[in-house]
Amino acid sequence: MTSAAPLASVLFVCVHNAGRSQMAAGFLAHLAGDRVEVRSAGSAPGHEVNPAAVAAMAEVGIDISGRKPKALTDEAVRSSDYVITMGCGDACPYFPGKEYLDWQLDDPAGQGVEAVRPIRDAVKALVERLVAEIDARAADGPQG
Numbered sequence: 001m002t003s004a005a006p007l008a009s010v011l012f013v014c015v016h017n018a019g020r021s022q023m024a025a026g027f028l029a030h031l032a033g034d035r036v037e038v039r040s041a042g043s044a045p046g047h048e049v050n051p052a053a054v055a056a057m058a059e060v061g062i063d064i065s066g067r068k069p070k071a072l073t074d075e076a077v078r079s080s081d082y083v084i085t086m087g088c089g090d091a092c093p094y095f096p097g098k099e100y101l102d103w104q105l106d107d108p109a110g111q112g113v114e115a116v117r118p119i120r121d122a123v124k125a126l127v128e129r130l131v132a133e134i135d136a137r138a139a140d141g142p143q144g
Contacts, residue, residue: 014040022067103123
């Protein structure tokens with residue numbers, strides 16, 4: 001028997017896929033492990049992950065230094081149960097049947113690590129709430 005399928009698939013989307021969505025993906029992978037499939041993408045991806053976001057995450061023991069911004073695709077949205085947007089507005093594609101959440105978070109672009117820390121902490125709190133919701137839904141059994 002192979003390992004159990006993930007409880008859910010989550011796609012984090014922000015404009016550059018360089019800060020908020022990368023931090024959220026890092027926290028979700030750290031907190032949920034292989035219970036949840038984690039993706040992140042950007043509507044206009046940057047060239048690298050924000051160094052201040054990398055530094056802020058390293059302070060809490062999560063390494064996102066090896067991640068690269070990726071372009072948002074319809075396939076990534078289609079294959080995700082949750083689509084969590086962070087300021088990409090109308091650029092985010094919509095598919096029926098997905099759980100859409102919009103997290104209002106300041107953009108860490110161009111900010112130093114001091115300014116990124118409170119954004120990181122807000123992202124962590126939102127991800128912890130999301131993990132609790134996914135676990136609760138799994139405990140309730142399939143919805144139908």
